[in-house]
Amino acid sequence: MKVTRAQAEENRERILDNAAQLFRERGFDGIGLNDLMQAAGLTRGGFYGHFESKDDLAAQATQRALQVNREQWKVQTDRSLQGWVKAYLSDAHRDRLGVGCALVALAGDAARGTAAVKAVFAEEVDSFAKTLQSQMPGVDEAARREQALAMLSTLVGSLLLSRAVGDTGLSSELRKAARKSLPTGGG
Amino acid sequence: MKVTRAQAEENRERILDNAAQLFRERGFDGIGLNDLMQAAGLTRGGFYGHFESKDDLAAQATQRALQVNREQWKVQTDRSLQGWVKAYLSDAHRDRLGVGCALVALAGDAARGTAAVKAVFAEEVDSFAKTLQSQMPGVDEAARREQALAMLSTLVGSLLLSRAVGDTGLSSELRKAARKSLPTGGG
DNA sequence: TGTACATCAGTGAACGCGCGTTCACTGATGTAC
DNA sequence: TGTACATCAGTGAACGCGCGTTCACTGATGTAC
Numbered sequence: 001m002k003v004t005r006a007q008a009e010e011n012r013e014r015i016l017d018n019a020a021q022l023f024r025e026r027g028f029d030g031i032g033l034n035d036l037m038q039a040a041g042l043t044r045g046g047f048y049g050h051f052e053s054k055d056d057l058a059a060q061a062t063q064r065a066l067q068v069n070r071e072q073w074k075v076q077t078d079r080s081l082q083g084w085v086k087a088y089l090s091d092a093h094r095d096r097l098g099v100g101c102a103l104v105a106l107a108g109d110a111a112r113g114t115a116a117v118k119a120v121f122a123e124e125v126d127s128f129a130k131t132l133q134s135q136m137p138g139v140d141e142a143a144r145r146e147q148a149l150a151m152l153s154t155l156v157g158s159l160l161l162s163r164a165v166g167d168t169g170l171s172s173e174l175r176k177a178a179r180k181s182l183p184t185g186g187g
Numbered sequence: 188m189k190v191t192r193a194q195a196e197e198n199r200e201r202i203l204d205n206a207a208q209l210f211r212e213r214g215f216d217g218i219g220l221n222d223l224m225q226a227a228g229l230t231r232g233g234f235y236g237h238f239e240s241k242d243d244l245a246a247q248a249t250q251r252a253l254q255v256n257r258e259q260w261k262v263q264t265d266r267s268l269q270g271w272v273k274a275y276l277s278d279a280h281r282d283r284l285g286v287g288c289a290l291v292a293l294a295g296d297a298a299r300g301t302a303a304v305k306a307v308f309a310e311e312v313d314s315f316a317k318t319l320q321s322q323m324p325g326v327d328e329a330a331r332r333e334q335a336l337a338m339l340s341t342l343v344g345s346l347l348l349s350r351a352v353g354d355t356g357l358s359s360e361l362r363k364a365a366r367k368s369l370p371t372g373g374g
Numbered sequence: 375t376g377t378a379c380a381t382c383a384g385t386g387a388a389c390g391c392g393c394g395t396t397c398a399c400t401g402a403t404g405t406a407c
Numbered sequence: 408t409g410t411a412c413a414t415c416a417g418t419g420a421a422c423g424c425g426c427g428t429t430c431a432c433t434g435a436t437g438t439a440c
Contacts, residue, residue: 002402002416011416027299029216032393045397046417054394097298103348108295111284111350112214118353125352125361149361150345150368154337157344161290164297165312166305174312174336181337189383189435198383219426232430233384241427 012050014040019061020068024105025098028058028113058109059116065102066124074131081135082184088155089175094162103128103152104159128152137183147183154178199237201227206248207255211292212285215245215300245296246303252289253311261318268322269371275342276362281349290315290339291346315339324370334370341365 018039051057110121132148158178162171205226238244297308320335345365349358
């Protein structure tokens with residue numbers, strides 16, 4: 001049955017939002033279109049009215065996940081970078097794959113992904129870096145940029161590894177060591 | 188047809204070695220048992236003579252990939268940590284998913300993986316850290332451990348992100364920034 | 375060392391199932407008058 | 408504002424295909440004598 005244009009646009013948004021979460025939780029290859037559409041309260045056939053292919057959805061959902069993510073970052077880092085780092089490296093964040101940082105959850109999929117996904121990643125990593133950069137100590141802009149990129153790598157690497165080792169002592173140790181090594185300090 | 192016990196053991200090893208590479212390239216969900224067996228020069232049916240399930244293979248191939256990896260590290264870091272870091276963060280390493288560092292290539296899969304895979308990861312991350320730790324500057328062992336873990340996170344994060352953004356300027360920039368931020372310095 | 379036979383590694387067809395994608399159809403929406 | 412009809416968002420069956428897994432079978436290997 002047909003639906004208003006506004007409703008159709010809402011449906012599209014819902015597919016994207018759900019995919020952004022489910023791809024983070026299970027990976028591009030870990031969930032099928034049927035489940036993705038069902039999660040959005042629709043049936044399988046309607047998918048191709050909104051997207052060209054599953055690869056197309058992967059690229060758009062990745063963008064959605066990264067953008068939402070970055071907007072959340074922006075607000076929080078403006079308040080206190082050190083407090084934000086602590087929250088970023090918390091147990092809670094480690095345990096919330098689907099709604100946590102999309103850089104961490106999707107980087108592995110992007111590394112094996114299409115050019116479109118990588119392009120989205122490149123654009124967003126740059127934006128994330130700029131957000132961090134503006135909060136870094138020091139005056140030299142090039143140096144702050146460098147610090148921001150290194151910090152991003154440390155944050156992403158430690159959260160990813162701390163997920164990969166399961167809920168062990170090592171999982172906490174990795175994040176604690178990362179936090180202490182950052183220019184913002186151990187808090 | 189039956190085959191000598193030695194030959195059967197060789198076959199098993201070949202399956203593991205091939206899986207260790209192919210899982211890194213395409214992910215646990217990105218390649219099927221048929222292709223995995225064919226890569227080892229065998230047919231599909233023989234698989235269950237060697238492994239309990241695909242999950243079982245994922246865990247064992249992950250272990251294989253990480254162990255081989257760590258042994259290579261050990262030899263190279265013993266010579267010059269700084270030179271090794273440079274090689275680790277090289278374009279060549281970025282472009283060689285299948286034979287590159289298994290921590291980077293499989294961390295995302297492990298984060299979504301079974302308890303068995305995570306246990307393997309935990310054991311090996313600890314070993315990697317010990318290898319690095321023994322090469323870190325400073326006297327306090329706890330501090331060296333911490334430095335090693337942070338360095339591991341930075342290395343893994345920067346290589347992963349530099350893969351996820353494709354072959355862009357940002358890809359080099361990420362690795363350069365990571366290298367400069369390490370206690371071993373920019374070289 | 376040679377023969378007789380049980381073992382079992384590997385084969386390839388088959389199982390049920392879910393995948394990504396296509397398509398004829400439905401019926402409410404949006405438009406023309 | 409009301410009627411007539413074209414549009415098109417969403418449905419659900421169907422497509423061919425590959426998935427992980429099972430199994431009856433083959434025939435060389437390994438063993439017992």
